[in-house]
Structures are given as C-alpha cells and as structure tokens.
Amino acid sequence: MRVSPEFAEGNANCDFHAVAGKNKTMKRALPLLLDTLHTLALALWLGALAVWAMLAQMPPAAAPTRALLAPQIAGLVEICGLLMVGAQFLLRRRYLTDKTRFVADGARQLLTFGALLLAEFGKYGQTASQLPSSAAPGMGLAFAQIALLIVVVALTSWLQAPRPINNPAGTIPAPQTGRAAANRRAAR
Numbered sequence: 476m477r478v479s480p481e482f483a484e485g486n487a488n489c490d491f492h493a494v495a496g497k498n499k500t501m502k503r504a505l506p507l508l509l510d511t512l513h514t515l516a517l518a519l520w521l522g523a524l525a526v527w528a529m530l531a532q533m534p535p536a537a538a539p540t541r542a543l544l545a546p547q548i549a550g551l552v553e554i555c556g557l558l559m560v561g562a563q564f565l566l567r568r569r570y571l572t573d574k575t576r577f578v579a580d581g582a583r584q585l586l587t588f589g590a591l592l593l594a595e596f597g598k599y600g601q602t603a604s605q606l607p608s609s610a611a612p613g614m615g616l617a618f619a620q621i622a623l624l625i626v627v628v629a630l631t632s633w634l635q636a637p638r639p640i641n642n643p644a645g646t647i648p649a650p651q652t653g654r655a656a657a658n659r660r661a662a663r
Contacts, residue, residue, distance in 0.1 A: 556591035
C-alpha cells in the first residue's frame with residue numbers, strides 16, 4: 476500500500492510532535508506512578524503481615540477465623556510482592572549515574588526477592604505437620620518478612636530523599652551591595 480508523499484509528510488510532522496510531547500510527559504509521570512505503586516504494595520504487604528501477626532496471637536477458639544483469612548492474606552502478600560518486584564524492575568535503570576544509589580537499589584531488589592521467597596515458602600512450602608505444635612503457623616516467616624521489609628522501607632526512603640545539588644565554589648552569585656544594587660533599584 477502506497478501513501479502519497481503529501482499525506483505522509485503532513486501526518487508525520489503532526490504525529491511526531493504529538494508523540495514527542497506525550498513521551499516527555501510519560502518519562503516524568505511513569506516513575507512517579509511506579510514509585511506510588513511500589514509504596515502502596517509495600518504498605519499493603521506490611522499491613523497484611525501485621526494482621527497475620529494479630530491473628531496468630533488470638534486464642535485457639537479463633538482458629539476458624541485464622542483458617543478463613545490465611546489464604547486471602549497469603550494471596551494479597553503474593554500480589555503485593557510481585558507488584559513491588561515488577562515496579563523495581565521497570566525502574567532499575569534510573570540510578571545508573573550514581574553508583575551508591577544503584578547498589579542500594581540492587582540491595583533493595585534482593586531484599587524484596589528474599590521477602591517474597593519467604594512468603595512463597597510460607598504459602599506452599601510448609602504443611603501443618605512440619606510446624607511445631609506450640610508455634611502459630613508461619614509466624615517465624617512472617618517476622619522475617621517484616622524485618623526484610625523494614626529494611627526495604629529504609630532503603631526506599633533513603634533512595635527517594637532529595638539530593639543536594641553540588642555547586643562548585645563561586646557559582647552562587649553573592650548578593651550585590653553598594654553601587655550595583657542601587658543602580659538596579661533605580662532601573663526598576
């Protein structure tokens with residue numbers, strides 16, 4: 476199928492500028508959206524583990540409630556972990572210019588994988604016969620996940636903290652006093 480040169484030239488210019496504007500907007504908005512998704516998934520994961528810890532401390536009469544909520548909590552934890560790993564994977568290249576932040580982001584990714592591995596082991600790896608009779612199901616794994624996720628929270632807050640701009644000496648203009656300031660005021 477051939478397109479006339481006039482049609483191709485006219486539409487190419489319009490489409491290029493429209494796509495270029497959307498591309499700049501997406502480059503700014505996508506990291507913000509993925510960081511928000513990562514933070515929400517992290518908060519939900521920690522909240523689900525807190526609920527699980529509270530359920531584990533309940534008396535034995537609450538075993539039916541615990542048995543009812545355990546699959547939902549495990550599914551929520553799994554989805555949140557996958558969302559966090561996916562968001563971190565999509566944003567993996569943003570710290571390439573800063574070696575310290577790049578290594579910290581890699582450590583954050585590994586800690587998230589570790590917590591997700593513990594969650595999956597708790598969901599699929601242990602059976603009731605393998606647990607000690609005095610322990611609540613999966614509480615050791617839940618506390619290990621909480622510890623790993625607290626480190627992920629600390630690394631995330633450190634990575635997202637604003638960095639000071641390093642200015643070489645003499646690049647910040649000194650306030651003008653005397654004759655130059657008076658001339659500038661008079662010109663207004």
